[in-house]
Amino acid sequence: MPQHDYDLFVIGGGSGGVRAARVSAQLGKRVAIAEESRFGGTCVIRGCVPKKLFVYASQFAEHFDDAAGYGWTVPDPSFDWPTLISNKDKEIARLETVYETGVQKAGGTTIHSRVSLVDRHTLLIENENRTVTADQILIATGGRPNPHLALPGHQHCIFSDEAFDLPVLPKAIVIAGGGYIAVEFANIFHGLGVETTLLYRGREILSRFDMDLRRHLHQAMERKGIRILCHQVFERIEKRGDGRLEAHMSGGMALTVDQVMLALGRLPNTENLGLDAVGVETGKMGEIVVDDYSRTSVDNIWAIGDVTNRVQLTPVAIHEAMCFVDTVFKGSPTRPDHATVPTAVFSQPEIGTVGLSEDEAGKKFSDLEIYRAVFRPMRNILAGRDERMLMKLVVDAKTRIVVGAHILGPDAGEMAQLLGIAVKARLTKDDFDRTMALHPTAAEELVTMYEPSYRVVNGERPAEYPGPL
Numbered sequence: 001m002p003q004h005d006y007d008l009f010v011i012g013g014g015s016g017g018v019r020a021a022r023v024s025a026q027l028g029k030r031v032a033i034a035e036e037s038r039f040g041g042t043c044v045i046r047g048c049v050p051k052k053l054f055v056y057a058s059q060f061a062e063h064f065d066d067a068a069g070y071g072w073t074v075p076d077p078s079f080d081w082p083t084l085i086s087n088k089d090k091e092i093a094r095l096e097t098v099y100e101t102g103v104q105k106a107g108g109t110t111i112h113s114r115v116s117l118v119d120r121h122t123l124l125i126e127n128e129n130r131t132v133t134a135d136q137i138l139i140a141t142g143g144r145p146n147p148h149l150a151l152p153g154h155q156h157c158i159f160s161d162e163a164f165d166l167p168v169l170p171k172a173i174v175i176a177g178g179g180y181i182a183v184e185f186a187n188i189f190h191g192l193g194v195e196t197t198l199l200y201r202g203r204e205i206l207s208r209f210d211m212d213l214r215r216h217l218h219q220a221m222e223r224k225g226i227r228i229l230c231h232q233v234f235e236r237i238e239k240r241g242d243g244r245l246e247a248h249m250s251g252g253m254a255l256t257v258d259q260v261m262l263a264l265g266r267l268p269n270t271e272n273l274g275l276d277a278v279g280v281e282t283g284k285m286g287e288i289v290v291d292d293y294s295r296t297s298v299d300n301i302w303a304i305g306d307v308t309n310r311v312q313l314t315p316v317a318i319h320e321a322m323c324f325v326d327t328v329f330k331g332s333p334t335r336p337d338h339a340t341v342p343t344a345v346f347s348q349p350e351i352g353t354v355g356l357s358e359d360e361a362g363k364k365f366s367d368l369e370i371y372r373a374v375f376r377p378m379r380n381i382l383a384g385r386d387e388r389m390l391m392k393l394v395v396d397a398k399t400r401i402v403v404g405a406h407i408l409g410p411d412a413g414e415m416a417q418l419l420g421i422a423v424k425a426r427l428t429k430d431d432f433d434r435t436m437a438l439h440p441t442a443a444e445e446l447v448t449m450y451e452p453s454y455r456v457v458n459g460e461r462p463a464e465y466p467g468p469l
């Protein structure tokens, strides 16, 4: 007779939790997983998936414009927001079912309820007011947008969650933040015809990316008509009698808009989980503190994904789930590898990147070769679009290893996924040079930049190249 009801209880049915539950169940473990909202979590329900669908929707305006140069006459296009929302909802509902039934088909039990810890082996299923026990517990409750409660008028603002389901497409929006979400949504709303302003506290958007990508994207977005205000924060948001919002900024400027969106980072979902009572340690932002194997301070309780605030990306949560299963149920302790994670910002143009930025590499290596190309991609030529593409390889001159690859332009994310293999494998610039170009593509540029554009020696670059921000 087993000592507990389950071998594994997973709290949180997002990408990480569902993966751990499904794979553990496939191994014959007795598994339950609880989700208080909808299976699929942030990525599927209110994140990556609907966002990408919205990105596609917002790109059509430019496609229609570009078509004329290729001989097409496109009648005056019009856009219907409710149609997009309803089609998006159907796809999300389909994926939600796939996520939940995937666990069930593997033999796991799915539970629709909030769950909290009673002790290190006991969980309260709140909707059913009953407790169950589990040998191992995995917390994968994800995160939520930072509500920014200190901002007067924050209650009038929306977050990415609401942006996916607005009843009416706003005529004008201002978005605060300079990270992934703010930048992606600024491009989405602009592409859908919304007058869009982006407000960022720092000197240049996307602070964690290579400076070249940041500068070029900023210029490209402004050229399209997105207003970007740097060194600015909101002081207060006021609702007017006519329902519109007045966003007051530092420096006295105010904007009148239909929606104010905050995209100021995300907080881990750790409230009221019973963590303190059980002795699970949390950090400054409320994140669950884990060791290299995703184990919390209580040795049968584990945590993966955004709730641990390590790298907030879906594939990372899934990887951590697989490492958890290897460690706990396959007898093969495996540390998640958080190094050299490729990532994309689905801005327009798109960013795809892997490895070190030029600045980061400059601090680590005394001699760098920078290979850099800025060109007009072929498809923009007949279209009459003056948007440039940027490609950059950062190479350690001593070993010739490519330590960073950065792309701005169409399909940059797709390219970064493949470059991720080369950079992870620590391939050298000579390996890139030996690789035959595939013509005509934009990506061929990555294997045909034979001479360095410049060197960065002891962090110093030639004066004619734009320095750090």
Ligand code: NDP
Pocket: 176, 177, 178, 179, 180, 181, 182, 184, 200, 201, 202, 206, 207, 208, 233, 263, 264, 265, 266, 311, 312, 313, 343, 344, 345, 346
């Ligand atoms: P990010 O961490 O990317 O960006 C947060 C932004 O808010 C930064 O520009 C930051 O400025 C700014 N900020 C933070 N606090 C304040 C404040 N008090 N006042 C003014 N500005 C502030 O978070 P996001 O919310 O955009 O996204 C959350 C996470 O979700 C990302 O980190 C990413 O991992 C993930 N994500 C990934 C996507 C993808 O893979 N394409 C898409 C969307 C999200 P500063 O830079 O100066 O610190």
